[in-house]
Amino acid sequence: MGEVTVVYILGISCYYHDSAAALIKDGIVVACSDEERFSRIKHDSSFPKKAIQFCLEKEGITSKDLDFVVFYEKPFIKFERILLTSLYYAPKSLSLFRESMKEWFFDKLWVKSHIISELKIPSQKLLFSEHHLSHAASSFYCSPFKESAVLSIDAVGEWTTTSWGIAKGNRLDLKEEIKFPNSLGLLYSAFTVFAGYEANEGEYKLMGLAPYGKAKYKKEISNLIDVKKDGSFSLKREYFSYQYDLTGVYTKKFKEVFGDRNVMPDKVIEYYADIAASIQSVFEDMLLKIVDYIYSKTTTPNICFAGGVALNSKANWLILKKTKFKNLYIQPSAGDSGGAIGAGLYIYHHVLGNNRSYMMDRVYFGTSNDNNEIEKFLLTKKISFVKSKNDKDLIDQTVDVLSRGKVVGWVQSQAEWGPRALGHRSILADPRFSYMRDIVNTKIKFREAFRPFAPSVIEERADEFFDLGPYKNQLPLRFMQLVVPVAKKKRDKLGAVTHVDGTARPQLVDKETNPLYHRLIHEFGLKTGVPVLLNTSFNLKGEPIVNTYEDAYKTFIKSGIDVLVLGKHIIKKSKK
Amino acid sequence: MKTYRQWKKIAKKIAGFQADVILFLIFFIVLCPLSLLFRKLSKNNSFKEQNVRIYWVKRKKTVHDITWARLQ
Ligand SMILES: [Fe+2]
Numbered sequence: 001m002g003e004v005t006v007v008y009i010l011g012i013s014c015y016y017h018d019s020a021a022a023l024i025k026d027g028i029v030v031a032c033s034d035e036e037r038f039s040r041i042k043h044d045s046s047f048p049k050k051a052i053q054f055c056l057e058k059e060g061i062t063s064k065d066l067d068f069v070v071f072y073e074k075p076f077i078k079f080e081r082i083l084l085t086s087l088y089y090a091p092k093s094l095s096l097f098r099e100s101m102k103e104w105f106f107d108k109l110w111v112k113s114h115i116i117s118e119l120k121i122p123s124q125k126l127l128f129s130e131h132h133l134s135h136a137a138s139s140f141y142c143s144p145f146k147e148s149a150v151l152s153i154d155a156v157g158e159w160t161t162t163s164w165g166i167a168k169g170n171r172l173d174l175k176e177e178i179k180f181p182n183s184l185g186l187l188y189s190a191f192t193v194f195a196g197y198e199a200n201e202g203e204y205k206l207m208g209l210a211p212y213g214k215a216k217y218k219k220e221i222s223n224l225i226d227v228k229k230d231g232s233f234s235l236k237r238e239y240f241s242y243q244y245d246l247t248g249v250y251t252k253k254f255k256e257v258f259g260d261r262n263v264m265p266d267k268v269i270e271y272y273a274d275i276a277a278s279i280q281s282v283f284e285d286m287l288l289k290i291v292d293y294i295y296s297k298t299t300t301p302n303i304c305f306a307g308g309v310a311l312n313s314k315a316n317w318l319i320l321k322k323t324k325f326k327n328l329y330i331q332p333s334a335g336d337s338g339g340a341i342g343a344g345l346y347i348y349h350h351v352l353g354n355n356r357s358y359m360m361d362r363v364y365f366g367t368s369n370d371n372n373e374i375e376k377f378l379l380t381k382k383i384s385f386v387k388s389k390n391d392k393d394l395i396d397q398t399v400d401v402l403s404r405g406k407v408v409g410w411v412q413s414q415a416e417w418g419p420r421a422l423g424h425r426s427i428l429a430d431p432r433f434s435y436m437r438d439i440v441n442t443k444i445k446f447r448e449a450f451r452p453f454a455p456s457v458i459e460e461r462a463d464e465f466f467d468l469g470p471y472k473n474q475l476p477l478r479f480m481q482l483v484v485p486v487a488k489k490k491r492d493k494l495g496a497v498t499h500v501d502g503t504a505r506p507q508l509v510d511k512e513t514n515p516l517y518h519r520l521i522h523e524f525g526l527k528t529g530v531p532v533l534l535n536t537s538f539n540l541k542g543e544p545i546v547n548t549y550e551d552a553y554k555t556f557i558k559s560g561i562d563v564l565v566l567g568k569h570i571i572k573k574s575k576k
Numbered sequence: 577m578k579t580y581r582q583w584k585k586i587a588k589k590i591a592g593f594q595a596d597v598i599l600f601l602i603f604f605i606v607l608c609p610l611s612l613l614f615r616k617l618s619k620n621n622s623f624k625e626q627n628v629r630i631y632w633v634k635r636k637k638t639v640h641d642i643t644w645a646r647l648q
Pocket of ligand 1: 004135155156157307308314335336
């Protein structure tokens with residue numbers, strides 16, 4: 001009998017933001033994680049040493065067993081862009097040149113030798129994908145589609161900011177692209193900064209602010225962009241400085257039109273809310289034009305979307321509602337960390353020619369917490385707890401505290417992949433009363449009061465509560481990637497999770513991939529009549545989502561969470 | 577050990593300052609004049625495209641095999 005050979009590929013993305021590693025075994029993702037979950041530094045962009053170690057240990061292999069290691073982009077081409085941009089915009093580009101050269105000469109230019117020395121692999125095993133190919137591949141090769149259009153939009157990769165293509169079987173071909181400095185992602189980020197938030201961090205906040213305003217300034221924003229009928233666009237350079245300035249994103253001329261930056265971003269100020277509504281609307285119009293153009297060039301009802309821009313869940317819903325595409329897939333980690341998966345899968349399928357058999361319909365690839373270890377930890381630290389007898393007991397006790405208005409930290413088995421907590425590292429609360437939102441915000445999350453919380457609902461009853469139309473089975477609904485209307489009759493029953501415009505970003509929880517969480521929501525529904533829970537990520541403001549039971553316990557102590565559930569163990573906060 | 581760590585900290589600061597000075601000089605002595613020259617003479621597309629309105633660009637058809645994947 002011949003030996004069965006297994007192909008292991010390790011994908012790595014790092015040095016921009018959100019570094020990550022992913023281990024792929026014969027085209028199947030077996031482990032992946034963002035580095036921030038281990039390092040506890042939010043958006044950690046450093047070399048993902050700990051995430052790599054986690055992936056290898058989880059599979060019980062060492063770096064010697066890897067067939068290939070793939071970096072998610074071509075560093076020299078990116079360097080060329082920075083150098084040429086510095087050259088073109090000199091002398092305005094001094095800060096870009098100085099800071100970038102230091103970063104590149106000390107770190108980024110040596111990616112190859114860095115990976116080789118860290119992993120002790122021969123150089124032939126190290127490969128490089130392209131940034132947008134990695135994005136596109138992360139979506140298509142994880143999707144359920146045999147054939148699909150692919151669209152990737154972000155701030156910028158090497159040179160590309162927007163690209164589309166066609167994928168079929170194990171092949172993925174990007175056809176056209178839009179290049180830096182024309183960038184939909186950077187346009188949105190410019191307004192994120194203007195509204196008082198941080199680029200690459202505050203885009204969610206801008207999206208959350210938009211429903212409080214009216215899109216009064218669409219004309220003014222449209223004047224900054226040339227958009228063609230085919231959806232392609234060019235930004236007018238005189239309004240933006242991100243091309244040459246590391247510290248600013250827009251120019252004096254931009255300020256002459258829109259005024260000064262918001263200095264009170266925690267509050268809803270009418271003007272900035274109107275600006276947020278306007279940029280969101282302009283952005284949606286541009287995205288839909290691009291998607292319509294791609295549809296006209298393809299013959300498939302399926303589209304795979306990727307890149308940081310695919311995290312705009314308000315716009316994602318419109319792709320289904322307003323374009324001719326019938327099916328949408330977005331890999332749960334659509335941003336740069338997802339590039340680690342895409343890079344590995346692109347090499348495995350497109351470059352090496354292997355067939356596909358994989359679909360990512362769940363997100364639980366991260367650190368696991370063992371009940372015995374949890375117990376040992378609690379005993380050692382002399383923390384009093386109640387150990388549930390079985391799942392039913394655990395669920396009954398948790399439902400009881402939730403329905404009495406308590407906030408629960410819920411940590412079960414493997415951590416989620418991607419930016420969303422989907423019922424394994426979540427803070428849960430009763431979604432029925434709007435005051436619960438204020439409690440979670442002020443006691444626990446300490447974040448802007450205007451930002452909405454998302455609901456988790458059991459899949460079989462989702463369309464009672466949300467107007468999902470024919471899209472109930474779309475996988476992005478499982479990953480909280482679509483903002484949808486809450487059914488009018490149910491809005492008063494979902495006060496804590498219905499946004500000011502009557503929408504919500506639900507997670508549809510199915511029995512098969514998420515049995516314990518499904519059962520919890522189901523039982524909560526039996527007790528209260530609402531099979532929905534408020535679900536927000538288990539972290540404090542400015543921190544990454546908790547990874548281990550120790551992280552969870554620390555966060556529990558620092559915050560106003562009432563009850564912590566670690567596996568089978570229930571810990572109540574002592575009243576001091 | 578403590579002295580070594582302190583010295584390392586100071587050395588890092590000195591190196592950072594030196595790098596700043598060198599990069600500053602390179603920028604004004606080399607980059608700025610080159611920039612002027614390039615803007616006048618450049619045939620490099622990526623360079624020219626910085627200030628021209630470009631829209632969809634067709635991607636070059638290249639074979640993506642292991643040789644391509646080894647390129648950085
Ligand atoms: Fe990206």
